[in-house]
Amino acid sequence: MTIPLAHANGETAMAESNADQIEYWNGPSSDKWVTNQQRMDRMLGAFSDFAMRQADIGPGERVLDIGCGCGATSHALAAHVGPSGQVVGVDVSRPMLDVARGRQTDLPVSFVEADAAAHDFGANRFDLLFSRFGVMFFADPDAAFAHIGRAMNPGGRLSFACWRPLSENPWMLQPVLVAKDFIDLPPRPGPEEPGPFSFANPERVRRILTSGGFSDIEFTPHDHEMVMGETVEQAIQTAMEVGPVGTAANEADTDTRAALNKAMAEKLATYAKPDGIRLGAAIWCVTARMP
Numbered sequence: 366m367t368i369p370l371a372h373a374n375g376e377t378a379m380a381e382s383n384a385d386q387i388e389y390w391n392g393p394s395s396d397k398w399v400t401n402q403q404r405m406d407r408m409l410g411a412f413s414d415f416a417m418r419q420a421d422i423g424p425g426e427r428v429l430d431i432g433c434g435c436g437a438t439s440h441a442l443a444a445h446v447g448p449s450g451q452v453v454g455v456d457v458s459r460p461m462l463d464v465a466r467g468r469q470t471d472l473p474v475s476f477v478e479a480d481a482a483a484h485d486f487g488a489n490r491f492d493l494l495f496s497r498f499g500v501m502f503f504a505d506p507d508a509a510f511a512h513i514g515r516a517m518n519p520g521g522r523l524s525f526a527c528w529r530p531l532s533e534n535p536w537m538l539q540p541v542l543v544a545k546d547f548i549d550l551p552p553r554p555g556p557e558e559p560g561p562f563s564f565a566n567p568e569r570v571r572r573i574l575t576s577g578g579f580s581d582i583e584f585t586p587h588d589h590e591m592v593m594g595e596t597v598e599q600a601i602q603t604a605m606e607v608g609p610v611g612t613a614a615n616e617a618d619t620d621t622r623a624a625l626n627k628a629m630a631e632k633l634a635t636y637a638k639p640d641g642i643r644l645g646a647a648i649w650c651v652t653a654r655m656p
């Protein structure tokens with residue numbers, strides 16, 4: 366299937382290989398991100414803050430925010446580069462970009478609805494490529510990074526956050542372990558297939574970035590306990606809406622859903638801290654340079 370994407374200049378890019386992901390990020394999944402956008406930004410903010418610190422952003426720089434979603438990171442990047450800089454957020458999800466565009470700002474931030482692997486950004490346009498969990502969904506990541514790399518200045522930097530393996534991420538693992546006793550979960554994507562954990566293996570990411578022309582590739586681990594919700598009920602909602610559990614649970618009968626909810630509540634309650642339900646999360650911050 367081929368989905369046409371409107372470019373900022375009115376042209377159309379045909380993104381054959383990423384069509385499944387484009388459909389996914391314009392379907393019910395994007396509605397969940399839009400509805401829970403404030404909670405998601407609170408959960409994920411520590412990781413983008415870390416990746417921004419690693420990027421050492423200066424005033425006046427031009428930044429591309431890949432898979433910018435609802436735009437929180439693009440606006441934060443704009444605060445770093447200031448009025449003389451420029452931030453472009455690119456994403457395939459129209460509902461999420463509508464939220465991004467709706468955020469008030471006087472700073473130079475703009476958004477493009479396009480497949481980052483296919484969009485013509487122009488050459489030598491960016492000093493920094495940034496992403497918070499937006500680069501793991503390319504069907505052909507080698508080609509995608511080679512393409513995006515051509516939009517960078519010589520000497521430009523890259524800094525993105527991606528998840529380490531599921532086994533190191535209890536915020537996703539624990540709900541899956543609870544749910545699998547009640548419902549059939551969809552098969553996990555293979556290690557080379559698009560998905561949240563597809564950049565967990567540093568050797569794979571190093572290969573992708575090297576073939577895309579990047580050098581000085583470094584992986585810095587960062588761990589943080591994310592607040593999944595202030596209450597157990599909110600944490601269940603997050604667990605059901607992010608990741609594979611919710612969709613499968615929706616297809617279960619009422620009794621099964623009730624039993625799953627009860628077991629999930631008991632498990633998540635064991636992670637209660639004074640400010641909410643906190644589960645561990647682990648990322649790589651990947652940094653690199655375009656020679």
Ligand SMILES: C[S@@+](CC[C@H](N)C(=O)[O-])C[C@H]1O[C@@H](n2cnc3c(N)ncnc32)[C@H](O)[C@@H]1O
Nearest residue numbers: 390432433434456457458480481497498499502
């Ligand atoms: C896990 S979400 C992260 C969103 C946002 N960066 C954040 O942290 O809130 C992944 C994002 O990548 C976007 N995405 C997936 N494939 C893409 C592609 N080929 N080009 C641009 N964006 C893409 C999705 O639409 C989605 O907004």
